Amino acid sequence: MKILGIVSVWLLFLGQVLADDPGKESVAQLRTVLLFGSHHELAKVVPEAEPAEEGHAKRMQLIKNLNFTNYGLLGSETKPIWRSYTNWAAPMKGSDEIMLSFEPNSETEADGVKLDLELWQGKRKVMKTTQPLKNNNWLYIAGPEWRGGRLIVGIELLPLSH
Amino acid sequence: MNQERKEELIVRWMDAEQLSAEENQQLEAILAAEPELKTLRNGHHSMREELQSVYGQPRDLPYGDFFQTKLEQAIRDSELEFAEASKASFNWRDTLRWWVAPVTVGAMAIAFLAGTRVGTAPVEERLVVAEAQIRPLVYTPEGGVTSTIVNADAAGTSVIVLEGLQPIPDSYDLMAERKSSSDRAATVKLLSRISSSQIF
Numbered sequence: 468m469k470i471l472g473i474v475s476v477w478l479l480f481l482g483q484v485l486a487d488d489p490g491k492e493s494v495a496q497l498r499t500v501l502l503f504g505s506h507h508e509l510a511k512v513v514p515e516a517e518p519a520e521e522g523h524a525k526r527m528q529l530i531k532n533l534n535f536t537n538y539g540l541l542g543s544e545t546k547p548i549w550r551s552y553t554n555w556a557a558p559m560k561g562s563d564e565i566m567l568s569f570e571p572n573s574e575t576e577a578d579g580v581k582l583d584l585e586l587w588q589g590k591r592k593v594m595k596t597t598q599p600l601k602n603n604n605w606l607y608i609a610g611p612e613w614r615g616g617r618l619i620v621g622i623e624l625l626p627l628s629h
Numbered sequence: 630m631n632q633e634r635k636e637e638l639i640v641r642w643m644d645a646e647q648l649s650a651e652e653n654q655q656l657e658a659i660l661a662a663e664p665e666l667k668t669l670r671n672g673h674h675s676m677r678e679e680l681q682s683v684y685g686q687p688r689d690l691p692y693g694d695f696f697q698t699k700l701e702q703a704i705r706d707s708e709l710e711f712a713e714a715s716k717a718s719f720n721w722r723d724t725l726r727w728w729v730a731p732v733t734v735g736a737m738a739i740a741f742l743a744g745t746r747v748g749t750a751p752v753e754e755r756l757v758v759a760e761a762q763i764r765p766l767v768y769t770p771e772g773g774v775t776s777t778i779v780n781a782d783a784a785g786t787s788v789i790v791l792e793g794l795q796p797i798p799d800s801y802d803l804m805a806e807r808k809s810s811s812d813r814a815a816t817v818k819l820l821s822r823i824s825s826s827q828i829f
Binding site: 513515526527529530532533541559562586588589592594595596598599601605606607608610611612614618 | 801
């Protein structure tokens with residue numbers, strides 16, 4: 468009876484090991500923010516939006532035609548990057564209007580990873596690209612216009628140790 | 630009479646050879662059937678007489694046996710010389726064959742050692758892989774949508790600018806769903822708190 472119990476425990480342990488999918492292993496994290504850039508006062512256009520970090524505005528100043536006066540943060544989300552599976556980011560909580568899918572394109576390196584990115588607007592895929600991302604570097608995707616401004620998706624690669 | 634026998638008789642008759650009685654009977658039968666052969670024979674005889682009058686009667690070569698003996702001796706001498714020369718060359722090559730192989734191997738070994746000692750040290754080959762700076766491509770499935778990639782600053786910021794996307798209507802309240810989501814979350818928290826209090 469004792470032997471039967473030990474065997475059962477070992478079988479359970481073995482089943483758990485086999486059930487672990489290495490493709491689901493997290494290799495890094497992706498922080499996604501949804502920004503709203505506008506030349507109007509945010510309080511009048513989107514009263515509920517919080518002001519975005521100054522870093523976004525500084526980086527955007529370098530882009531011609533995207534140098535908005537004000538930047539609001541509509542949503543933020545941090546999701547794991549799985550080794551061989553696609554994950555989704557929906558920075559706007561409760562909304563699937565703007566979504567982003569991401570999946571590693573190659574082996575993860577110490578300083579970054581190359582990602583297959585897809586931007587979805589209203590359940591339609593509007594962009595697909597493969598981008599090499601470095602740790603703590605930002606990639607912005609200037610998306611559709613809205614209320615005289617523009618929706619901008621910001622992506623930052625975070626290492627696992629973050 | 631077959632054709633070969635007929636031609637033989639005609640040729641012998643033309644050359645004025647002596648024919649037997651039976652052969653003469655056969656020849657007469659042939660000449661009776663082909664009388665023009667007599668004319669040909671007369672022409673042949675007259676031509677032979679003319680040639681003999683010009684070149685004279687055929688005579689044997691003077692000292693024929695002497696020259697024949699000399700020719701046969703010369704042929705035997707040449708064959709003997711050739712045999713001796715072949716034997717001499719065979720012996721030289723046969724001797725050489727036994728020590729050519731080790732000498733060749735030794736020469737190759739010396740050349741190899743000389744190449745390793747005298748020559749310059751081999752340079753370690755390094756596989757140089759140039760990191761291709763491939764510019765990322767952006768695919769926009771919808772027609773009329775264009776993209777531009779901009780590297781903003783030295784900090785590594787990049788921007789993809791999409792133009793031509795369908796604008797989101799101003800009446801669409803993005804934040805409404807966020808608020809409703811927050812409300813739903815608050816409701817869930819409230820319900821869980823109520824249920825928890827009921828349990829305890």
